[in-house]
Amino acid sequence: MPAKRLAGLSASVFTEMDNLKKTLEQEGKSLINLSIGSPDRAPAEELRQILSQAVLEETQYGYTLTRGTGEFRQACARWYQERFEVSLDPDSEVLPLMGSQDGLAHIFLAYINPGDLAFIPDPGYPIYSAGLLLAGGEKVPLPLEEKNNYLPDLQAINPELARRAKLMFLNYPNNPTAAVAPLSFFEDVVEFAKTYDLLICHDAAYSELAFEGYRPVSFLQARGAKDVGIEFHSVSKTYNLAGVRLGFAVGKAEVIGTLSQLKSNIDYGVFGPILRMGAAALSLPQSSIDENRRAYQRRRDLLVEGCARAGWKMPLPQGSMFIWAQVPTKQDSRSFARELAREAGVIVVPGVAFGDYGEGYVRIAMVQDEGVLKEAVRRIQDYLQGRLIQS
Ligand SMILES: Cc1ncc(COP(=O)(O)O)c(C=O)c1O
Numbered sequence: 001m002p003a004k005r006l007a008g009l010s011a012s013v014f015t016e017m018d019n020l021k022k023t024l025e026q027e028g029k030s031l032i033n034l035s036i037g038s039p040d041r042a043p044a045e046e047l048r049q050i051l052s053q054a055v056l057e058e059t060q061y062g063y064t065l066t067r068g069t070g071e072f073r074q075a076c077a078r079w080y081q082e083r084f085e086v087s088l089d090p091d092s093e094v095l096p097l098m099g100s101q102d103g104l105a106h107i108f109l110a111y112i113n114p115g116d117l118a119f120i121p122d123p124g125y126p127i128y129s130a131g132l133l134l135a136g137g138e139k140v141p142l143p144l145e146e147k148n149n150y151l152p153d154l155q156a157i158n159p160e161l162a163r164r165a166k167l168m169f170l171n172y173p174n175n176p177t178a179a180v181a182p183l184s185f186f187e188d189v190v191e192f193a194k195t196y197d198l199l200i201c202h203d204a205a206y207s208e209l210a211f212e213g214y215r216p217v218s219f220l221q222a223r224g225a226k227d228v229g230i231e232f233h234s235v236s237k238t239y240n241l242a243g244v245r246l247g248f249a250v251g252k253a254e255v256i257g258t259l260s261q262l263k264s265n266i267d268y269g270v271f272g273p274i275l276r277m278g279a280a281a282l283s284l285p286q287s288s289i290d291e292n293r294r295a296y297q298r299r300r301d302l303l304v305e306g307c308a309r310a311g312w313k314m315p316l317p318q319g320s321m322f323i324w325a326q327v328p329t330k331q332d333s334r335s336f337a338r339e340l341a342r343e344a345g346v347i348v349v350p351g352v353a354f355g356d357y358g359e360g361y362v363r364i365a366m367v368q369d370e371g372v373l374k375e376a377v378r379r380i381q382d383y384l385q386g387r388l389i390q391s
Helices: 004-009 012-026 045-055 070-084 100-111 127-134 159-164 183-196 253-264 272-283 286-309 333-344 370-384
Strands: 094-097 117-122 138-143 165-171 199-203 229-234 247-251 322-326 361-365
Touching (some): 012 333, 045 272, 094 100, 100 165, 100 229, 127 138, 138 165, 159 165, 229 253, 286 322, 333 361
Parallel strands (some): 199 229
Antiparallel strands (some): 094 247, 229 247
């Protein structure tokens, strides 16, 4: 029998959509998958060269251990300074991760005792709830609502719960809502964390995917942030390196040290060549990822404008690789997504998969090239004819 702690883990809506996809594939239906946030674009040739050269070196095959190489940690610190004007000590305030997911999952084991409370965004990226559950903690949902630009309303939080809670997760640019956060919000979060003695964990996996010149801020730019929390970054989305599994955590030294201590009991570090490529990626000029941003922006415009022509209005996201759109028919998000898959062959994720507050929405991932997206728009337009709420 598997351990009881696995019981709450089954992400039923994701599994359900996955099963539907398999069934439709078996039926020979042509499907366009806009569900998973896995980048489809290639990493820079230069980075692939660095990786392949490093892989041929005999000396690259030992354990790098949890702290990884100084070269990688220093590259993270330099990148932070240049990008956010935040200085970090590469030895005590930076930790390499096997993808940011590694840190997002393990931070709960490092800080949560059974029964401890943690604030988790709803809708939210599922690993936060899963990590908390595996550590035996209890979730206090932090509603993200359109009327508040998908920022949690800190004033509305019950002070008693805030006093009892140990940790708060945040994520901007946000998955799934694609919302972004201003620095003033993070300043309020720091005050809140100080008042209630909370550890803040900010997931900034999409910090470099933003459009029309907008550059998301770092949580660590807020005054005092390093006293109360850490931030997680990923090279997956920024450099199209999702499969190599590399990310890093930065911030409060004590927390970075605790996460490192936990991880040193679990893994032996990231493969050396990957760390070397990661250091090279972070050392590229910031303009090297402009084309990536423009590609996502073109995809965003194509989808949003195409769906609007069919009468389905959705907001233009400022960041992330997602569009968060209201269900345009009278169905709930699950029935709509199922029907869109069956009838139009377009796979999106029902908002309810990310939490109760996601009901009424779907998440569309911009992970196909423009040709495929044009076909997706055509199919959506055909499907929506006569089905829209206003019709
Ligand atoms: C919000 C968010 N955080 C973290 C991750 C995980 O990224 P990584 O590949 O660095 O583990 C994802 C992946 O989709 C994500 O959407």
